[in-house]
Amino acid sequence: EAQVTQNPRYLITVTGKKLTVTCSQNMNHEYMSWYRQDPGLGLRQIYYSMNVEVTDKGDVPEGYKVSRKEKRNFPLILESPSPNQTSLYFCASRPGYGNTIYFGEGSWLTVV
């Protein structure tokens, strides 16, 4: 089954404690991306990757890092989480330009 898998789905953590949200897709897609969704602000792009070792900033990259060492994986790293990073996070992938995008189920992250 074609899918994008994120982990963890739910996490409560403390300010400053590094965390990684993993994202994996089994469709051999070139393009992967991370978004956050906040009430009243909608979905906003954090980072994206056009292929292995190619990443670029989206609209709200501050406080986040990513890496794309393998085609299937695109982890999102919060080196020193802060409460303003409390949000619902989505990973997504698609097979290059002009194609359907597939979303993971979302990760609810709370930073206290």
Add this chain to the structure above:
Amino acid sequence: KNEVEQSPQNLTAQEGEFITINCSYSVGISALHWLQQHPGGGIVSLFMLSSGKKKHGRLIATINIQEKHSSLHITASHPRDSAVYICAGLDNYGQNFVFGPGTRLSVLP
């Protein structure tokens, strides 16, 4: 002014009604996507459009490139159509998405 706007923000309909959700954008885009987000939070892609019209079951999506406008129509609406519908423009490089604020649809039985 947001780059992608949607109307209405909220919509309540009776089962069986014909529904239209509108999306207008002020930036250049290479394609427009319609997404559906269910109450549980998951997001599903409904359509990807760069011109014309697409139909899938009871859903129809249209786009007018000159007017920078797209519509999502739902025929014979059903309570299971209750969700937030989001339009998203893909930039001309095919890299960055700009999202509309979403339209919350409730279909009552």
